[in-house]
Amino acid sequence: xxxxxxxxxxxxxxxxxxxxxxxxxxxxxxxxxxxxxxxxxxxxxxxxxxxxxxxxxxxxxxxxxxxxxxxxxxxxxxxxxxxxxxxxxxxxxxxxxxxxxxxxxxxxxxxxxxxxxxxxxxxxxxxxxxxxxxxxxxxxxxxxxxxxxxxxxxxxxxxxxxxxxxxxxxxxxxxxxxxxxxxxxxxxxxxxxxxxxxxxxxxxxxxxxxxxxxxxxxxxxxxxxxxxxxxxxxxxxxxxxxxxxxxxxxxxxxxxxxxxxxxxxxxxxxxxxxxxxxxxxxxxxxxxxxxxxxxxxxxxxxxxxxxxxxxxxxxxxxxxxxxxxxxxxxxxxxxxxxxxxxxxxxxxxxxxxxxxxxxxxxxxxxxxxxxxxxxxxxxxxxxxxxxxxxxxxxxxxxxxxxxxxxxxx
Numbered sequence: 001x002x003x004x005x006x007x008x009x010x011x012x013x014x015x016x017x018x019x020x021x022x023x024x025x026x027x028x029x030x031x032x033x034x035x036x037x038x039x040x041x042x043x044x045x046x047x048x049x050x051x052x053x054x055x056x057x058x059x060x061x062x063x064x065x066x067x068x069x070x071x072x073x074x075x076x077x078x079x080x081x082x083x084x085x086x087x088x089x090x091x092x093x094x095x096x097x098x099x100x101x102x103x104x105x106x107x108x109x110x111x112x113x114x115x116x117x118x119x120x121x122x123x124x125x126x127x128x129x130x131x132x133x134x135x136x137x138x139x140x141x142x143x144x145x146x147x148x149x150x151x152x153x154x155x156x157x158x159x160x161x162x163x164x165x166x167x168x169x170x171x172x173x174x175x176x177x178x179x180x181x182x183x184x185x186x187x188x189x190x191x192x193x194x195x196x197x198x199x200x201x202x203x204x205x206x207x208x209x210x211x212x213x214x215x216x217x218x219x220x221x222x223x224x225x226x227x228x229x230x231x232x233x234x235x236x237x238x239x240x241x242x243x244x245x246x247x248x249x250x251x252x253x254x255x256x257x258x259x260x261x262x263x264x265x266x267x268x269x270x271x272x273x274x275x276x277x278x279x280x281x282x283x284x285x286x287x288x289x290x291x292x293x294x295x296x297x298x299x300x301x302x303x304x305x306x307x308x309x310x311x312x313x314x315x316x317x318x319x320x321x322x323x324x325x326x327x328x329x330x331x332x333x334x335x336x337x338x339x340x341x342x343x344x345x346x347x348x349x350x351x352x353x354x355x356x357x358x359x360x361x362x363x364x365x366x367x368x369x370x371x372x373x374x375x376x377x378x379x380x381x382x383x384x385x386x387x388x389x390x391x392x393x394x395x396x397x398x399x400x401x402x403x404x405x406x407x408x409x
Contacts, residue, residue: 011076018059018084025053026088044169047095051125060093061103061123063318068115069123075318079311082263089267096167096222098131101252102175104260105192107409109240109248117236118194121172130166130197131252132176132226139379140386142177142253143186143246147228149178149193156180156193156238158231164207164380168222171197177245184243192245194237201231247407254406256381257390258334259327261314266303268341268370272296275363286348295344302337309333323405325394332387335378342374 007015027046054060055069062078064070071077085092093100099122106118121127138144147160158178165174173194180191195202205225240248254260276296279286286292309330316323345353345367353371378384393403 007076007080011080014077015080015084018081021057022084022088026050026090030088030090030094041169044095048125050094054092055123055125060125064103064107064119064123069120075315078318079263079314086264091264095128096169097128098175099127099129101131101255102129102194104255104409105248105251106239108251108407109192109244114236114239127172128170129173129175130171132162132165132174134162134164136161136163140383142249143190145177145179145190147176147178148182149180149191149233151180151235154235155232156235158193158195158228158233160228161225162228163225164223165226166222166224173197174202174226177249180245181243187246188243190245191242192239192248193233194239195231195233199231199233201229203227203229250406251408253382254327254408257327257387258310258330259313259323259405260317260408261312261330262310263307263314264310265307268366269299269303271363271366272299275367292348295348299341299344302333302340306330306334306337317408324402325391327405328382328387328390328394331381332384332391335384335387338374338377342371345370
């Protein structure tokens with residue numbers, strides 16, 4: 001199957017329009033870094049401003065319906081926008097925001113009133129969301145959450161503890177699943193909520209983790225523990241109906257696992273190419289060493305496979321084509337190739353790959369970052385074993401019927 005797309009004259013004219021607009025509207029001071037979560041506050045605000053500018057044109061969410069603030073564009077036009085943003089090493093949402101997961105869930109499962117209220121805020125770049133799923137004793141087995149939501153008149157009262165949440169900067173909404181019927185069977189006992197982040201009873205505690213050293217110099221992490229202490233949420237913020245939260249979650253989990261695709265290039269691999277061309281090894285250039293070139297080509301091939309898997313999934317998802325295990329296939333390959341990259345970089349650079357000392361920071365510190373994240377990123381969004389399990393269920397191994405992919409808008 002040929003994954004790359006060919007564009008019409010009209011689509012190429014749209015590309016030129018996008019390219020000119022981005023050249024005039026991307027704010028100064030936006031750096032090139034793989035770590036969106038850890039940009040200094042000033043740069044994060046600049047990225048937010050770019051998001052609002054894109055939102056005003058309908059380009060922040062190009063495929064979303066115009067009636068909710070999206071662009072109402074075709075899949076091909078959306079891919080062009082992704083590709084042109086990628087030329088600046090930026091994603092379509094250029095700041096850390098889990099709205100890319102929550103908005104599709106609202107599109108599929110929300111009422112018309114909920115869509116009209118929540119979606120324009122996201123599609124215009126006006127708000128930021130944090131995803132609140134993981135708990136201290138609940139990770140990959142998400143159906144085992146313990147956070148409890150009890151109805152009290154026109155509100156739900158939420159109590160519980162979520163962890164490994166969010167990013168280093170501000171947030172407007174949290175979205176989560178919580179138990180609403182403790183006596184019901186698994187998957188039929190949870191509901192899905194949007195919670196205002198400033199609601200009384202919410203406490204956020206930054207975590208100091210192996211992967212959480214911000215470029216702002218702050219010791220605070222880009223993940224948090226979040227405590228819900230008698231937090232009151234309007235019934236209006238319940239998406240999909242009571243005890244239907246697992247079906248709602250199937251939409252955003254499908255996207256988180258890779259079912260929505262990702263058309264961007266691997267920024268770290270591009271940085272690596274530039275570094276190897278100039279870096280020295282035993283008095284000579286790294287580029288002149290055959291082993292180093294082999295490692296570099298392996299990294300390049302893996303990143304291209306990941307990109308093409310993502311492009312395929314993006315097209316299938318947004319063209320309403322039949323989907324199966326492609327999301328988890330992408331996620332598994334991305335996680336495994338990232339871990340392989342960590343081993344390759346340790347071979348290629350030795351102990352210098354682990355240095356974060358400002359006096360000697362290979363690739364401006366991003367090499368050291370990759371050494372941590374290659375290990376860390378095998379877990380979020382479902383471990384590699386979880387992705388293998390989903391693939392087997394979608395193929396039909398050990399079952400009389402195949403599991404269907406999560407419903408997308």
